[in-house]
Amino acid sequence: MLGAIVLVTGGSEDPRQAFTAAESGASSIGTTDRPHELPMACIEVLGSSILARMTSEFRRIGVDEVSLLIDEMFSSRRDEIEQSVPELAPVWTSDVSRAVAQTLAAYKESGIETCILTLASVYAEFDLSDTLQFHRAHQQPVTRVLDGKGLLDFWVVKVDGISEVADIFASLQGLQASSYIVSGYVRRLEHLRDLRCLVVDSLTSRCRMRPQGFEVRPGVWLAEGAQVHRRARIVAPAFLGSATKIEEQCLITRCSNVESNSQVDFGTVVEDSSVLSNSYIGMGLDLTHSVVDGSRLLNLRRDVTLEIKDPGLIGPNKSSGMDANSRSLLSFGMDSISARRERRSFNSETESTYSLL
């Protein structure tokens, strides 16, 4: 039997820092060292969080038990974190190391022999089945996964070997380990810039990550319930998440993604930018090379973060739900072909304002 433990921890007080630094000689990567912020892996990217993608991959390869352990430092964002992985019930803990040891002990009791242990701080594409096979073949208590730049915060451990130890990270350091080298796509999630790069790589097919939605035109992805005004332009590659609303005369282009429940108001241009979920972008703006999360704007070109106090410009999206004049993908059917067919008939209707493109 196979188990998996996914950890969401902070950066500065992360107990594994000593372990990672000692082994790789590199500075360690935290999911975030700011407790008020959402951990990178929990942020919705192209319709789904990295954490959700990770756990569904575990399910796909046949992992019997997946546990999600989250540092209590993120408790202020509890709802958002739990929504990012709806299929799992996370365990909130102030002592991550002890929680891991306890989970491993429980796994041992339930007959799980091998466990994947990972920190949700990296998006990596590699064959997990091959990694498990490698682990079994080498018969070491721990297999660490790394790429050319160092450790990937991903281990495969023999549950028998380390379940009794309280300080799991210290014990991992002490145990003999074999190294599994990954040659596929790897993106470490240290900064919002990395999420932006991941979006660009996905929309330009440089990695295997696919947007969660329907490709209504080559390179243009829409999730269920996305509303686009017929006088708005979406120029590929671009992604619009569920229940997003793109108003008249808007232009969304250059690998931009507008995540769920966000609104881009009249005449605004979104270029090479990410609008994270539940954000509002006001009228007549030029949003370029940026990431917007509610009222926060990070300009990647100038490396400047702004807190916009004027809700008329940028802020949390207060209006959600369907417009009376709007039509959504949901009403068009669940596949892109039918959506396209419907679009043709829809465009002939003069009274409706919003369409699929």
Next chain:
Amino acid sequence: MSVSRPVVVMQLPEEFNAETSQAFCKEIEPLLEAHRPRIVLDCSLVRSIDGAGVEMLLHCLEEAMKRDGDLKLCCLSAQSEVVLELLRVDRVFEIFASAEEGVRSFNALPVDVIPQDAPWYSAVFGELGVLKQAS
């Protein structure tokens, strides 16, 4: 003989929003009412600027241009530049790194440095002007 009018450098407040921009407007109004106002707004103290602040800047620019003058900005922080870019007004204003540069820009081509006896095309077209003269 040419008489160049002075260039006025004004400091913007730390917070340039709906409230502070009104007070600022009262201060700058007399300058804008002058003939051909030449104003440089020093933004070095500005920590935050919102839509109302940018509106006020545009209003001042408009008033200055109505009277054949100009209003330029200097010492903008990266944050302020991002806001101006976001609101699509970064191309409307001339922006300089320092107040000195901003002031100098008003006198970029002073009338008195161009020799008054030279034909206009020699200054403008250089070599072409010489050729025309020769012909």
